[in-house]
Amino acid sequence: MPYRTNVLVCAGTGCVSGNSFGVAQTLENEIRKLGLDQEVQVIRTGCQGFCAEGPIVIVQPDGIFYCGVQQKDAVYIAQEHLLKGRPVRKLLYSPPAEKKPIPALKDIPFFAKQRLVVLRNRGAIDPERIDDYIAVDGYAALVKALTEMTPEQILGEIKKSGLRGRGGGGFPTGIKWETCRKAAVSRAVDPVVVCNADEGDPGAFMDRSIIESDPHSVVEGMIIGARAIGAKEGFVYIRHEYPIARERLKKALDQAREYGLLGENIFGTMMNFDIEIVQGAGAFVCGESTALMASLEGKVGEPRAKYIHTVEYGYKNRPTNLNNVETWANVPLIINRGAEWFTSMGSGDVSENPWGGSSGTKVFSLVGKVKNTGLIEVPMGIPLREIVFDIGGGIPEGRSFKAVQTGGPSGGCLPESALDMPVDFDSLTEAGSMMGSGGMIVMDDQTCMVDVARYFIAFLTEESCGKCVPCREGLRSSLDALNRITQGTGKPDDIGLLREIGEVMQDCCLCALGTSAANPVLSTIQYFKDEYEAHINKGVCPAGVCTALIEYQIDPEKCDGCHACVHGCSTNAIIGNVKQVHFIDKEKCIKCGACVEACKRNGILKVPRSHAA
Amino acid sequence: MKTIKLKINGIETEAEDRTPILAIAEKLGIRIPTLCHHPILEPYGVCRICTVEVRVGRRIRMVTACNYPATNGIEVLTDSERVRRDRRMILEWFMSRCGHVPVIEKLAAEYGITEPRFGRGDEECILCGLCVRVCSDVVGAHALGFFNRGTTRVVSTAYDETSPKCISCGACAYVCPTGCIKIEDDEMLIRKELPLGPLTPVHIPFMQAIPHKPVIDRESCIHFKTGDCKICEKVCEVKAIDHTQTDHVDEFDVGAVILATGFKDFDPSCMPEYGYGKYKNVLTGIEFERMNSASGPTGGRILMAGGGEPKSVAIVHCVGSRDERHHKYCSRVCCMYALKFAHLIKEKTGAEVYNFYIDMRCFGKGYEEFYHRLLEEEVRFVRGRAASVSDFPLNHTEVGKLVVRVEDTLIGQVRRIPVDMVVLATGLEPQADAKDLARTLHISCGDGFFAERHPKLAPVSTATEGIFIAGVCQGPKDIPDTVAQASAAASQAQTLICMGEIEIEAATAFVNDEICSGCRICNTLCSLSAIRYDEEKKISVINDVLCKGCGTCAAACPSAAITARHFTDQQIFSEIEGVLYDVRT
């Protein structure tokens, strides 16, 4: 049965900072108390554009606008307006009639489709002022966790929320915390909490942005986690290549320490906890948890077998709880607003079993061949199509969509047929990719999928620690095969060989870098086998990328002899007199593309190599 | 310790919870190939060749058998199709790097690889890490490590330089499965071995040792250097090794003591003119003796410090002996052993040999004849005391040689003779603590050698009854003479024991119990340690057997409690009166 009345509460960050969520909560409570919950619905909406007057509450279909609504006002509104039908005069608001010359943020898909949880404070606070963070209810969750909740209750809340690791593994965070605490208690050893800020995936910058925009959200999350687990020591392992993030985090820690939020007797309670920043040194493999812990201990950053879990025996053989930056940043909100609110977003059902769904939101770095590149946060389960075409704005320059790469070097490429898939942990894994840490690279028809596979394998070959044979030699032999294929000397057996190498690596590698290394290759073979076959059997790169398989040709229809390309060519490969059609000498052309850049008439084309050789 | 049940290749078996699958399989006689595994090291799990298939619940996992902890109810397949496929490719990968390493080729043949798809590389090291791990975890030297990342990974030492941490134990070469680690003959090694050091920390001291059991040398044992290792304890099946043993002192009550404490080799470091310790190829007699021994560091070969046999050797007699500055006596044995060396050098290397002597002392049976034999073997004898050994060349024949400068007294000329190696026939010295020992036992010690009771008639007994001496501790002598003295001392001691009773001197002293005040002045005065102090009665007591009646104690006793029998004051005064009878009247 449809609701007779909808109460729209603005959930724009401006109104939220005025406690619009508290208002919404109070409205819901009152509506339930008055027995109106079948007739009246409370909806949290995007920014209505009246930020200066917020919190804004709109009652439809009455068309009544209320401004500056406080929680106590909400009680009044519920009783007077919603029950008795009498609008509350003193809160009424007349929105200005004139339309603004520019669109509202809520009408721009890039922003409209996002739901900020982790990034709630982005753009709104100065990350180097702790008072700004406190102004937006910062550290209130910590107060609640310290004074109103026991460690077991905190564990329970996190478990109930179904929060799963945002670093790529998707392991239920509550269970991880609980196992760590149990191990620490049973062995009577102090546990350690670690934040993995090593973010090595090329093209991923979620963690960097979170720390740069809102470092205290991570710090608060870690303190709450430390209370739940019983830890006195915490580390943030941040990669060397993030100097600004590291500076801001250091400032945040210093300010928190000055306020007594870190160190001894936090908020005057018995809790002691402090965090140390440890810097990485440029090794992708140190994002793997056991390698990270080895590096923390000052040893060489190499992984070890995980048959013995790090939650039981980790840093210096102590129970160690390692979580990603984004995971930690979710914790304060879950404590403040409750597990139920968190599970109201996302896909699947985590009420019985956290593996049954993906609750909450995920931050993605949307990059590549898409109009709007940037950092986005969306509820889990949003269709991939919406991300690419609505938020991303579609493929620029009129080109067509080809694939989306998710999960970095551990993930895979998904084709057009996967566009309607919901983006969450399990759907992506089923389709042959994985969520990973949140890197999302959009590719158009000018991307060669074989070259993409080759790129990732080359990256991993550089970054492999080299300890175990299947990873070290498997990546090398995969790279040899992919180089062969992209250079036009691929053999028909190579596809089967790459598959076999991938399968053996999945079986036998020591750590997740190795076991997931085959994903880019296997997923591109699965969905884009025709491209591989074109390279091998026909010596053609359909996307026109692999330099060995293309040649540059001047379109005689378009060329007007302006000679611009000749000036750009460093090998004197272009022949032609001014005002006459020019011609490229294939022998001399090194396919650098300088002429294409120089030509104003789009007269130079990349065409498949002709088989003169 | 919980016991769990599991299945391997369909066989049901039991094991302790969390035991690695490899250990369980070994007990059942199921062979799983390994490359980076070794029983004395923690599992490393990098070669991945021991991968097996494990069903846990409904899930199938591929895990490494060497370090995967078995849990209850798992089913393991060690040789399924999938396992074989995985192992085959891993071996092909090994071959792409180390295509000609025997242990890899053997395994590859077992898995039917004839044409490895990734080629055959020429590396020797399979990067198994056994050497690194044994050096860090067992030996504790930390001289080896892995360097670089990915395909450029190598095993090396810090900065690729010879590591000062390496203690040359050879453990890395021992565990290496491909044999690509070699122990190089370091010239320092030969030098260190020569001064009577053992070759390995665990060794049987010498061929004729009784009991014929090995001992651990504290100086070279790795455990006492780094605190780790103890491999010997781990592998000893009868648990006969105990590193915590220390020296302990046992006390015996005996009636006779034979001192056969031997000698000390003269150290020519105090004679800088011979360059011992400065030049690597100048050796003492005992060092050269050790080198010649078939059980020695070179297996009996005569080698120079840099390797290779010498073409010419100088043997210098009377080093430290017959020398005003060091020892005036002749050490008796050096001439003969110097001749023996000359003969051995000729026999083993055919090098030119020079003996620089003052007199040739060949006093024993066949000794003179041996000397003449050497003259026939064309050993060069130069009569003259070698003055110096130096490496400073004055002409091209002396470059790279040790030059011995000597006055050849038979031709009256100073000669410079360049040689490759110099052997100093060092003399014999008493042990450093001989004087202390003598004092403890109340025997005399002349020039360091223990004094016999009579140089001609009592060579093996001392002034103290019951203490005998034999061998070089009494004076330099060679083996036949030492053996003869040893028999003599033994038989004299035996005589004491067999007699059952001893004849003692009648003129001994005794202490009057009632007068003795227990001042103990007499205790220290007795040079034969014949007086002891009775703690209970608080008086001194004289041992009749030891006392020789010298009367010193009687004279010293302030209470006149000691009487020398047959020399009482009464008797002495009577004697004097008797002698002076005629004078008196």
Place this chain on the structure above:
Amino acid sequence: MPRLSIEDLKKIREESKATLTLRSGQARAKITVHMGTCGISAGARDVMGALLKEIEKLGLTDVIVTTSGCAGLCSREPMATVELRGEAPVKYVDLKPERILRVLREHVLEGKVVVDFALASGCETTA
């Protein structure tokens, strides 16, 4: 700064909240220049520098200039958000030093949004 008790936290929250928005105090405008690594590499520091210099030159005392992290739409950096008291915040994109000066003059001082490089007005949606 002293160690906080829970009461202190509440007090700071109230005080800072007021200044974070423009509800109280002297300021009638707040300009936030977004300085994440993406913004900085696109030239946000120059934009900030030009803005501060101009404000000093004009002697303005009621305009707050502050920074924050990345605003999310990295492809349009440098970005800045301009909020006038009583109005919704406006997000500007593709900024350069001369453009931010135009924003300062036309929007902050004269009240007219610079449509050429204004993206939109309003706030993002929190879940």
